[in-house]
Amino acid sequence: MINLKVNGKSVEIEAGATILDAAKKVNVKIPTLCHMDLHNLGFVNRDANCRVCLVESGRWGSLVPACNTLVKEGMEIRTDTLKVIKSRRTNIELLLSNHPKDCLVCRSNGECELQDLAADANIKEIRYTGILNAHNIDDSSRSIVRDPNKCILCKRCETMCMEVQTVGTLTDIGRGFHTVVGTQYERPIYETNCTFCGQCIAVCPTGALVETNCIEKVYKALNDPEKITVVQTAPAVRVALGEEFGMEPGTIVTGKMVTALKSMGFDYVFDTNFAADLTTIEEAYEFVERFKNKENLPILTSCCPSWVKFIEHNFADMFHIPSTCKSPHEMFGSITKTYFAEKMGIDPKNIEVVSIMPCVAKKYESARPELGIDNDISDVDRVITTRELADMIKDFSIDFAGLEDSEFDNPMGESSGAAAIYGASGGVSTSALRTAYKMLTGEELETLEFKDLQGLQGIKEAEVEIAGETVRIAVASGLGNARQILTDIRKGTKEYHIIEIMACPGGCIDGGGQPYLHGDVSILEKRMKAIQNVDRNKKVRLAHENESIQKIYSDYLGKPGGDKAHKLLHTHLVYREKM
Secondary structure (H helix, E strand, O other), X not given: OEEEEEOOEXXXXXXXXXXXXXXXXXXXXXXXXXXXXXXXXXXXXXXXXXXXXXXXXXOOOEEEEOOOOEOOOOOEEEOOOHHHHHHHHHHHHHHHHOOOOOHHHOOOOOOOHHHHHHHHOOOOOOOOOOOOOOOOOEOOOOOEEEOHHHOOOOOHHHHHHHHHOOOOOEEEEOOHHHOEEEEHHHOOHHHOOOOOOOHHHHHOOOOOEEEOOOHHHHHHHHOOOOOEEEEEEOOOHHHOHHHHHOOOOOOOOHHHHHHHHHHHOOOEEEEHXXXXXXXXXXXXXXXXXXHXXXXXXXXXXXXXXXXXXXXXXXXXXXXXXXXXXXXXXXXHHHHHHHHHHHHHOOOHHHEEEEEEEOOOHHHHHHOOOOOXXXXXXEOOOEEEEHHXXXXXXXXXXXXHHHOOOOOOOOOOOOOOHHHHHHHOOXXXXXXXXXXXXXXXXXXXXXXOOOXXXXXXXXXXXXXXXXXXXEEEEEEEEOHHHHHHHHHHHHHOOOOOOEEEEEOOOOOHHHOOOOOOOOOOOHHHHHHHHHHHHHHHOOOOOOHHHOHHHHHHHHHHHOOOOOHHHHHHHEOOOOOOOOO
């Protein structure tokens, strides 16, 4: 243990801690910008690039960055001297001097940490002027927009892309004043190996990285009298959307969300959870067939489009083991433009399917040419994020917190608890196991939850006895953890039967399109707990007991894994050479 003083207050803290850690123990606030503390996920960004966390240390008053200076015995730290205040203001003003002055129309207005920092520092003028950077804005992809002119070189996105996700798309290029975080050879992001997971967006403190905005295109469809607008909502959205309206993180707002969507004018408001149950049936059947035949194991889940793109770039030799199932929202789109269209007598070309997702990669996924009922009709037409939905609700001047609850429309609004947990890491494999157990034994699992597969750990493992055999499961969230598991499989050092992978740490609850965490990982824990509570409070907790799912198989799809089901609900991977 190390003993020191912060503003005259005695602090005892473990060796290896930083001055910033010590200050927190005595409730002394030190402003930060480039610092990113993801201890719960195993990563901390301590590059100290912004220098706004400078404090005085020692009798000579040396200025040191609090975020990466380790504590020493007998240290005396001051955060409240005029020298410290002036240095912070100077550094913030220098950042602002090279930053676009379009705060009022910036996508991050109200969420910008640089904006908040300037307000906290009581900056009323910028004393420094200089030449502003004039980089090209990269809007080449359907998921991410990069505006390098708003980049403050905090390197958070680079840490996330390089160290946490191990994708390696973003890196700093150039020198001196012209340094910027960009892509190798300054290629458009669409031409790189980016997986569009959006974790760079989630940690960007300014508007340098944002999702591609689809709101106006959705409004256009809503105002088109020839379009039948069908909207679906993912399980992780309902436990995070309330945060945008001042509600406690983890508040379940399903009914209010449905009411808001209906008041906007969508013709049908359905639930992606319905399609998650469909995915569970197909994926469980696929696993059972492989398990019986002892071939193409382990089966890898395929719900996450960032993970799918990751394996296409990095593990093409393993193309035979991912599930061929489409993701739930793509299955929903396919069923909407076939089963639902036929049932309602609607030309599928006149149906506009809008997906509300916690994920920016779903925007890219919806445009993949192999995901459609034919070459002219995509399964899903538009994807908007949780944040975009919140913006729409605000556009309509809806008092969200005061809304009454409404129910989803049918027949594609009914779902089980097994569908709800798709929104958190470990949920897909748990759902599949519940149904696979029934398919293999004819009996129901006594225990529907697997504690070893819950929580925010990057890699989780469990074993389940099924029909006298031990089924080994691994769950990875975060692409760096996925790389580790697949490398172990490739080397033969690990053996599993089922592997679930989500690109975002913690799963979809931490998607790149969710309300910003601003470093508070405890919000993820609250969202995950809420997801689990949705499952526990459902009358039906097994996908195969969902009566609407049973009916769609008996009336339309035939048997799970059959020809029609395979045509509408399954797809294939595409080899993509890594750039």
